[in-house]
Structures are given as structure tokens and as C-alpha cells.
Amino acid sequence: MTSIAAAARARLDFTQLARTWELLMLLTARDVKLRYQGTVLGLLWTLAKPLFLAMVLYFALNRVLGITVADAPYHLFLLSALFPWGWFQSSIQFSAPSFANNAALLKKVYFPRFVLPLSVVTNQLVHFVLSIPILMLLLVISGRHPGPEWLLGVPLLIAIQLLLLAGAVLVVASFDVFLRDLEHLVEVLLNLWFYLTPILYPLSRVPHSVKPFLLINPMTSLIEAWRDLFLKNQLPSADIWPALVFTAVTLVAGALVFKTLEDRFEDAL
Amino acid sequence: MKTPSNDEDAIVLQGVSKRYFLQSQRAGEIKTALLHLLTFLRASRGKQPFWALKDLSLSISRGESVGVIGPNGAGKSTLLRIVARLAPPTKGKVTVRGRVSPLLELGAGFHDQVTGRDNAILNAVLLGLSRREAQERMPEIIDFSELGEFIDQPMRTYSSGMYVRLGFAVAVHVKPEILLIDEVLAVGDAEFQQKCFDHIEKLRQERVTIVLVTHDLESVKRFCDRAVLLEHGSIVTQGAPQAAVDEYLARVFPHATAGSEP
Numbered sequence: 001m002t003s004i005a006a007a008a009r010a011r012l013d014f015t016q017l018a019r020t021w022e023l024l025m026l027l028t029a030r031d032v033k034l035r036y037q038g039t040v041l042g043l044l045w046t047l048a049k050p051l052f053l054a055m056v057l058y059f060a061l062n063r064v065l066g067i068t069v070a071d072a073p074y075h076l077f078l079l080s081a082l083f084p085w086g087w088f089q090s091s092i093q094f095s096a097p098s099f100a101n102n103a104a105l106l107k108k109v110y111f112p113r114f115v116l117p118l119s120v121v122t123n124q125l126v127h128f129v130l131s132i133p134i135l136m137l138l139l140v141i142s143g144r145h146p147g148p149e150w151l152l153g154v155p156l157l158i159a160i161q162l163l164l165l166a167g168a169v170l171v172v173a174s175f176d177v178f179l180r181d182l183e184h185l186v187e188v189l190l191n192l193w194f195y196l197t198p199i200l201y202p203l204s205r206v207p208h209s210v211k212p213f214l215l216i217n218p219m220t221s222l223i224e225a226w227r228d229l230f231l232k233n234q235l236p237s238a239d240i241w242p243a244l245v246f247t248a249v250t251l252v253a254g255a256l257v258f259k260t261l262e263d264r265f266e267d268a269l
Numbered sequence: 270m271k272t273p274s275n276d277e278d279a280i281v282l283q284g285v286s287k288r289y290f291l292q293s294q295r296a297g298e299i300k301t302a303l304l305h306l307l308t309f310l311r312a313s314r315g316k317q318p319f320w321a322l323k324d325l326s327l328s329i330s331r332g333e334s335v336g337v338i339g340p341n342g343a344g345k346s347t348l349l350r351i352v353a354r355l356a357p358p359t360k361g362k363v364t365v366r367g368r369v370s371p372l373l374e375l376g377a378g379f380h381d382q383v384t385g386r387d388n389a390i391l392n393a394v395l396l397g398l399s400r401r402e403a404q405e406r407m408p409e410i411i412d413f414s415e416l417g418e419f420i421d422q423p424m425r426t427y428s429s430g431m432y433v434r435l436g437f438a439v440a441v442h443v444k445p446e447i448l449l450i451d452e453v454l455a456v457g458d459a460e461f462q463q464k465c466f467d468h469i470e471k472l473r474q475e476r477v478t479i480v481l482v483t484h485d486l487e488s489v490k491r492f493c494d495r496a497v498l499l500e501h502g503s504i505v506t507q508g509a510p511q512a513a514v515d516e517y518l519a520r521v522f523p524h525a526t527a528g529s530e531p
Contacts, residue, residue: 015399022400026391034382108377110354110369111395263357266350267290 020112027119032126046127047134050086054078061200069202072231073142079135080230081199081223084157087128088165088219089190095120095169096176096183103269113265114258117173121165125158135230147233157226157236160247164218167250174261178268197223218246278366279447279478280329280352285361287322287347287502321347323502324361331367331446332476336489336510338517339499345482348499349373349449352480367446367478368397375436381425385416388424389439396443406442413468414438415461434461441468447478466492486514 036042054075061067062074069077095117099106102116132154136146176182197219198206206214214220222243228234322344329335337345350356351363353371378395379388389410393403411420414434424432441448448469469492473479481492489496489510496513498505506516 019394019397019399023391023394026394026400030380030383030387030391034380037382102378104374105378105395107355108374109371109395111397266356 020115023111024115024119024122027115028122028126031119031123035123043127043130047131050079050082050131051134054082057082057200067201070204071202072144076135076138076142076144076231077202077227078200079138080227081197083128083131083135084161084226085194085197085199085219085223086131087124088161089194090127091121091124091165092168092172093183093187093190094124096172096186097180098169099173099177099265100180100183100269106265106269113262114170117169118166121162121169125162129158139230144231145233146230149229149233149235153229153235157222157229160240160243161222164222164243164247164250167247167252167254170254170258171250174258177261177265193217193219199223216242218243277330278328278364279331279333280327280366280480281362281364282325282327282348282351283362283364285322285325285351285358285363286320287344287351287356288359289319289321291317291319321502322351322358325502325504327497327504327507329478329480331478333495334473334479334481334493336493336496336513337480337482337499338484338486338489338496338513339505340521342501343499344502345499346373346451347502349451349480349482352447353449365447368444369447369449370396370440370443370445371449371451372437372440373449373451375433375440377436379424379432379436382423384422385414385420385424385427385431385435386411389420389435392436392439393443396440396445398443402444410435410438410442413442413464430458430461437465441465441472445472445477447480448472449480449482451482452484486517490514 036045039045041048057078058075061078068074071077072080098117098120099113106113139146172182172186196214196217198214203211203214203220203224220242221240225236225240225243229236325344325348327348337348339345347356349371350373351358352365353369353373354363354365355371355373376388376392378392383391386407389407390400390403393406393410394400398406407420411417414420414431414437416431416435419427419431420435424435427435450469466488469479473492479492481489483489493510495507496510497507498513498517500520505520506513
């Protein structure tokens, strides 16, 4: 009974899809430009921030505590996981308020609203992609050579993580409209999640009693896959299944939550 | 009024009702916040409902221009928001055929740090143009907004007049099939206002469907083929603009002689 039978909504045809895509690209380009507007170093900050974090961690964990890993120098081990994790964490954290903060726009123009949180993910993706050459450079300096596997592996893992994030940010951003505490809660949970994912330490060092918990963590399999690719030139194996399951679940959940809550946005915004 | 909808109708509302809840308090602390969320998910029970529109049916033909008048709180803006798909109806069915350009607030979504040009293109794409179409219309938009070289300056440098001029220019140049106007014509100087009116008149000649919500009864008489008088969320009367306006005035000033103008 309460369906809006607007012809435009019914025909999700190609032109509609193309426009949504263009909108996503325009928003992403604008926000990438905006982020470092007025700064001297500009996009270099994108690369500098995780590098500084890595330096601190490297100093504390490797130099002070003496943690080493078998397969690679510790700084490469760290960065090969920190860069993809950074994309994951900042996407969810920054997209959480993307509906709530755009109330003025959402109340005045109708458009495919899901592009708002998605544009945060693609914006962060741009920064992640720019960090890959840095990683390549550091690998080469340490006498390692990125192989042709990267040409398939990088787009494949990006696609998986992009879809995973698309679902997750839709869930978080939609609920955040009604409960703004969520954006703070998410920030805290992401920090916990960071330590529950083998980023600072290798999975092999995790005690057997806790290991199953880490293996259920979908980010474990994804981060391990990134690391295998970056450090060993290995394409993702079947071990990545938890990430794939999680991706499927978040996509369905994201679509359902967004579709259900979208009609109630106007009451809360 | 045609009840069965046909393809010539651009907008058809069938038995549309819209309920809002009064005192929808914002989340304060965790406990109330959680309760708040639950009530939202459970169709907000326990709050006092307010029906902004009650079982309203209305058909607007393609190319028709309709003025919506009535006192504050009559549901005029809610009606517009429902047609613009910004507010889902609580009950009833809404059919809208054609690209809608809502002039509810000029320049919604403009970003201060971005140039007028980039904002205009993004805004046009938001309103449903492709990027190429938006770029093709830029010369007309720049010309109409009289911004000249300022178009490539960040919008924080704009005066409020320049801001709304660009907003209006984009909204009317996205080739709208349905134009929804909510009291936004009271912008800019007299000259630009005249230009806006002239442009709307031009769109009207091009058979663009127009819904105009306003307190300016003169503009309803001037622009509209039909006027709809709303009160308490229902249609009181509709028909020729002059008649509807007279009816409205007769209700507001019951002692004045019917038919006379203030």
C-alpha cells in the first residue's frame, strides 16, 4: 500500500546505474581534493600518516621488545598489513556519520543515497592504492621483487574488501542516523578489532587456545591474504573463505538495513 | 479532477496520508537512546501522532501548473516533499512520472570549499543529469547566474545572492519535467527575481509540470492553471486560481465580502 510507484524507482536501468556511478565518482573526487586542500604536502600526508605509525610500532615492538618474524623484516611485515587495515578502519569510521552529517542534503534532494557512505570507502581506497607504490619501493630496497601475481591479486583483494566495506558501511551509517552514539562505539570497537587481527604479530605466534577466535575474525583471513601477496607473491588461497562469507553477509545486511531504514531517515534527521 | 490515473498525469496521489510524531526527542543518554531506537523500529508507539496530510487525492496533468495555497501548517510543504520522494507517505499511493527538480532550498549540498563550477556539476548530477549533460549545460548556468569568472572561485567567497543565483540556475537548467517550487522565489534582487519568473514562465510554455507552494497569492494567479487550497492536511477546494484564492481569503477574513481582494 505505501509503495512509491515512481517510474524512476522501478526501472533501475542502465542509465540510472551509470548516473549513480558518476555521482559516486564525483563525490569521491571532491572529497579526495577537499581532504588536503590548503595543505602544503597534500596527498603526501596520506602516505606519511601510516608510515609514521609504522615507525613508532617498529621502534617499540621490534627494537625495544625484540619481536621479529620469520618471513620478512618486521617493518615490511607491519606495513603489508597496516595499509589494507587502514583502508578498512578509516572507511568504517569516517562513513559512520555520512548520512547523519548530510541531513541538509538528504532533506532537500532525492538521489541514490547509498552513494554517501560508499564515497567514503572509495575515497579511502584512493589513498590505499597510492600507498601500494611505497610498499613496492620498500620491498625492492629490501631485495624483494613484487611479482606478476600482484596484477591479479591486488584487484581481486581490493574487490573483496570493497564489497565487504560496502555492506558494512551501509549498516553502520544507516543505524547511526537514529543513534549517533554508534559512530563513537564503532571507533572503539575498531581499535579493539585492530588488536584482535594479526597485524602487529603473526598468526603463527598466537596460542592455540585463542587461535580459533582469531580465525573466525574475517579480517584475519583478509589481512593474511594481503600479506601473502605483498610479501610472498602468493595469490589468495581457499583460506580466505571467512572474509568471503562475511562479505556476503554484510552485503545482504547492508542492503536490507538500508532499504528498511531509509524511509525513516526523514523522521530522525 | 480525474480519479483514474492516465498516462497524461505527471503526478497522481491516491489517498495519501502522512503521519509525523510530535516530540521526537533526540537521543540523550544511552538508556533513552536505546529506547529511542526501539521506538523508531516499532513504528514509534507511545508518541502523539500528527497527521500532516489526510487521505489526500490529487492528479496533476503533464504540463499543468498548480499552485498550492493555505495557511501555515496546512500540509503544503509536506505535499511537495512527498512528490519529491523526500518523505515517504504513511498511507496511500504516489505516482510521479518524469524527472523532478525540487526547488526546496537553493544550493542544497553546495560545499563552501569547492568552486562554483564543481558544485554546480555535482548538484546537476544529484538532480539526475549525467556528468556530460551537466558539463554541456554549464555555459547556460554560468550565463543565467551572472557569476562570470567567479564560477571558478570557491563558494566561500560568494555573497548570499551569488549562492542562491547559482542554486536556482542549476535547478532550472537540469531539464526538469516536474518543477517543485517552495517559496524560494523570494531571493535575490528584484531584477533577478524577475529573471526567475520569466524563466519559470518559459518552462511552463515548454510544458514542464509545475507545483508552486506559496503565500504569494498574486503569483498563483499569474502562473497557475489551477489552485489547490489545503487546510489541516485536506483539500478544501480546487479549481481556477481566482476562485480558490477568493475562497481562501473568504476563510481568512470571513467578514470581508466574498470575491473582493485585500
